[in-house]
Amino acid sequence: MARNSLTGRVAVVTGAARGVGELLARRLAARGARIALVGLEPEELARVSASLPTDSAHWHADVTDHTAMARVAREVGERFGAVDVVVANAGVAAGGPFADSDETAWRRVIEVNLLGSATTARAFLPALIESRGYLLQIASLAALTPAPMMSAYCASKSGVEAYAHALRAEVGHQGVRVGVAYLSWTDTDMVRGADEDEVMRELRGRLPWPANRTYPLEPAVERIAAGVERRSFHVYGQWWLRGMQSVRGLLPGIVGRVGQREMRRFAPRLAAAGGTRTGLVGAGGAADERARRPSGAEPGTER
Secondary structure (H helix, E strand, O other), rough: OOOOOOOHHHEEEOOOOHHHHHHHHHHHOOOOOOOEEEEHHHHHHHHHHHHOOEEEEEEEEEOOOOHHOOOOOOOHHHHOOOEEEEOOOOOOOOOOOHOOOOOOHHHHHHHHHHHHHHHHHHHHHHHHHOOOEEEEOOOHHHHOOOOOOOOHHHHHHHHHHHHHHHHHHHHHHOOOOOEEEEOOOEEHHHHHHHHHHHHHHHHHOOOOOOOOOOOOOOHHHHHHHHHHHHOOOEEOOOOOOOHHHHHHHHHHHHHHHHHHHOOOOHHHHHHHHOOOOOOOOHHHHHHHHHHHHOOOOOOOOOO
């Protein structure tokens, strides 16, 4: 598919304070795009914005807050005059057996990853229709195959994939293209945070190649940026993920059998440790929890 110049175009990136969002903002700016950064860490957003080589601005907002995101969409339009690209990247994760999971953290993963993506699209869709623009939804290998100890994350990423496909069919005749980007385990704060749990780290290491390794961030984000240029329906952060599409129907059965064996193996250690860590993983997860914590409350007291 031919590349479309991003020079002078306006790209909105959510979850832009770190990881995939930060680096993607940099890659799009390097291609000439003007960048609107959205996230929960104003100081980090300001740092990223100040370092970009093109016109940029940042907004502090929770993607699950419809009122806040509607305000952001309006202000981005006032600031830049148009919106050509929206990347729904904001996401959080929590790990561990579902039966022992923290309900608040489990629910928050669904709220941010799925409902937050829909709220982002709802806020910016009028502008994208006007510009005949492009919406890219960041999904995951977790949308292609289930995995034990990741029930909330898999549910949320499967959900955003299906939602994005449905939206594509609805708005295509209005000139809006909708794409889905897939990433395997990529070197971000989220993945490093998940690896802090010994069982999660070992379980991931026992996955078959090539799903058992952590991939560098830069090549994956470069592929995503190229996908934005092409307004691609599907973008694959790692080359082998494209092949997973053709066998995804077989994966739940395989994972179910292998997962039962592995969970039986890890059960004594999980029981001895009282399960896995609760709460959201990584620096982004910590930022989300801080943003929702009542003023003056100690960590772990919010509900």
